[in-house]
Amino acid sequence: MIQIIEDDLSSAEMIALIRTHLTNLQELAPDSPPQSRHALSLDDLRRRDVTLWGAWHGPTLAGCVALKVLSARHGEIKSMRTATGFERQGIASLMLEHLICVAKERGLYRLSLETGSQPGFAPARAFYQRHGFKECQPFAEYVEDPNSVYMSLELADQQAIPAEPVT
Numbered sequence: 001m002i003q004i005i006e007d008d009l010s011s012a013e014m015i016a017l018i019r020t021h022l023t024n025l026q027e028l029a030p031d032s033p034p035q036s037r038h039a040l041s042l043d044d045l046r047r048r049d050v051t052l053w054g055a056w057h058g059p060t061l062a063g064c065v066a067l068k069v070l071s072a073r074h075g076e077i078k079s080m081r082t083a084t085g086f087e088r089q090g091i092a093s094l095m096l097e098h099l100i101c102v103a104k105e106r107g108l109y110r111l112s113l114e115t116g117s118q119p120g121f122a123p124a125r126a127f128y129q130r131h132g133f134k135e136c137q138p139f140a141e142y143v144e145d146p147n148s149v150y151m152s153l154e155l156a157d158q159q160a161i162p163a164e165p166v167t
Contacts, residue, residue, distance in 0.1 A: 002062060002091065004098045007054045009046055013061040014054055018042055021064075021081040038114050038148070040066065040078050051102070052079065055095050062086040065095040067103060070112075070140045075103050077113040080124075096131055104155055112139045112152040125149055 007014050022039055045052050045066055055063040063086060066078040077099060082091045103111055113133070115124050133151040138144055 001057070002094055003056045004053050004095060005056060007052045007064070009042060009052060011054075011061075014052075014064060015042065017054075017061055017064055017081060017083055018045065018079060020084075021079060024081075038142070040068070045079060050078065053095065053098065055091050057086070062089075063091040063095055065099050067099055069106075069108075072107065073109045074139070075106070075108045075111050076140065077111055080113075092127060093131070100153075100155065109156050110152055110154055112136065112150065114142055114148050114150055117147055117149050121149070125151070128153075 009015060009018070019042075022041070040050065044050065049069045050066050052064060052066040054061050055065075061083055063080075063082040065080045068076040068078050070076055077096075080092065080095065082089075100111065111133075113128065115121050115128070128151050131153070133153045136150050136152040138148075138150050139152065142148065142150060
């Protein structure tokens with residue numbers, strides 16, 4: 001059973017997963033210039049406008065995802081990562097569903113993300129498309145960039161995900 005728990009970046013497991021995530025992003029797009037790299041650092045993930053969650057399978061960290069609040073109605077998905085050994089088991093979908101539920105509870109109407117345009121990022125783009133995200137124009141402080149693809153999901157169009165079953 002997977003438990004998704006808010007995280008404060010104090011565990012060695014989460015720090016290691018975020019470091020793996022950052023290293024992997026550099027490997028997928030080694031030629032991207034610094035201005036085209038938008039992953040949040042460990043310090044950035046500790047900011048007040050960012051909430052990080054870990055997906056735990058017992059004592060083992062299976063993945064992570066973060067929500068960065070851009071405005072009262074708009075949030076950005078950051079640091080979505082499935083840990084090695086947990087790929088293709090639905091962890092990413094569980095984390096995304098949790099994030100969407102929290103975003104709705106917080107009154108957000110839109111979730112957006114930035115990902116790479118390189119071939120190595122094609123699985124990520126396909127994952128978000130399967131979950132209803134559509135390509136969009138740059139948002140927040142992003143600008144047109146051939147190394148980036150921007151995607152958004154309008155939450156007002158999504159059916160609410162109940163927090164608990166009704167009995």
